[in-house]
Amino acid sequence: MRETNYPNVMAAADAAPEARAAFIRRTYLHLAGAIAAFATLEAWLLESAIGKQLIGLMLGAGNMGWLVVLACFIGVSWLATSLAQSRASAGTQYMGLGLFVIAEAVIFLPMIAMATALTGDKSLIMTAGLMTLLLVTGLTATVFITRADFSFMKNILTIGFLLALGAMVIGAFSGFSLGLWFSVAMVGLAAGSVLYTTSNILHHYGTDDHVAASLSLFASVAMLFWYILRILMTFTNRD
Numbered sequence: 001m002r003e004t005n006y007p008n009v010m011a012a013a014d015a016a017p018e019a020r021a022a023f024i025r026r027t028y029l030h031l032a033g034a035i036a037a038f039a040t041l042e043a044w045l046l047e048s049a050i051g052k053q054l055i056g057l058m059l060g061a062g063n064m065g066w067l068v069v070l071a072c073f074i075g076v077s078w079l080a081t082s083l084a085q086s087r088a089s090a091g092t093q094y095m096g097l098g099l100f101v102i103a104e105a106v107i108f109l110p111m112i113a114m115a116t117a118l119t120g121d122k123s124l125i126m127t128a129g130l131m132t133l134l135l136v137t138g139l140t141a142t143v144f145i146t147r148a149d150f151s152f153m154k155n156i157l158t159i160g161f162l163l164a165l166g167a168m169v170i171g172a173f174s175g176f177s178l179g180l181w182f183s184v185a186m187v188g189l190a191a192g193s194v195l196y197t198t199s200n201i202l203h204h205y206g207t208d209d210h211v212a213a214s215l216s217l218f219a220s221v222a223m224l225f226w227y228i229l230r231i232l233m234t235f236t237n238r239d
Contacts, residue, residue: 023207030214034101035221041105042112051109058110067172069107076103077219084212093211100215104222115229118236128229135228136194136221143198150199153192160189183230190224 045051058069076099083096115124143150164186171178197216205213 019207023205023210024201026210027201027205027213027217030097030210031217031221034097034214034218037098037101038105038108038218038222041102042108045105045109046113046116054106055109055113067169070168073103073107076100081212081215084215085209090211097211097215097218100219104218108222108226111226111229111233115233118233124229124232124236128225128232131228132221132225135191135224139191139194140198143195143202147202148199149203150195151204153196157189157192157196160192164189180231180234183227183234186227187224187231190220190227193220194224196220 045054058066080096080100080103083099084093086092086096112125115128116122118124142148164182167178167182194217197213197220201213201217
């Protein structure tokens with residue numbers, strides 16, 4: 001039997017075809033629901049007084065203030081992931097997924113507002129969303145067609161994320177802009193994370209882990225969207 005996150009839970013790879021298909025279907029339905037909730041909440045925040053206050057606070061915080069925001073986001077993400085992986089109850093798992101969606105919507109606020117201001121419309125956001133969708137579709141198809149197990153990427157991704165976090169901290173303290181190539185590298189890292197998570201969905205998650213699996217995949221997709229949008233904004237600024 002394959003290893004799962006929890007004892008006595010059958011991995012989807014070892015389950016009956018019907019159970020495996022149901023798990024995968026639930027995971028991607030929850031991913032779609034998380035994306036829809038994120039988009040709806042983001043649109044509301046952009047128009048609300050609370051959202052405008054949050055944008056002002058985060059944009060005016062400077063590099064050091066942004067590090068505080070990032071630290072809070074990491075802490076909330078850890079808590080949300082722990083809740084989503086909990087075996088206590090389904091409600092606890094959904095609480096984790098909902099908390100993570102809210103955290104992503106808040107941290108995206110300043111960049112979405114700036115991307116809208118650059119062009120006066122949502123064209124950059126729509127383009128970044130379409131590019132993200134196409135890339136995620138291609139990566140997902142790669143895993144499902146080849147049936148390859150990308151779990152070996154765990155240590156590579158962990159080191160990559162730690163190096164990226166270190167670069168962000170150094171950049172904040174020194175005032176050095178990480179620039180275009182950092183965003184390109186992060187797109188590669190996010191794409192690797194999508195491959196890794198999709199592979200785990202196919203090979204390692206248990207059949208009852210659809211909430212945790214959808215949160216992990218949503219996190220990877222959101223990061224990919226973030227850096228694709230940053231790249232598009234960089235090129236738009238140069239025009």
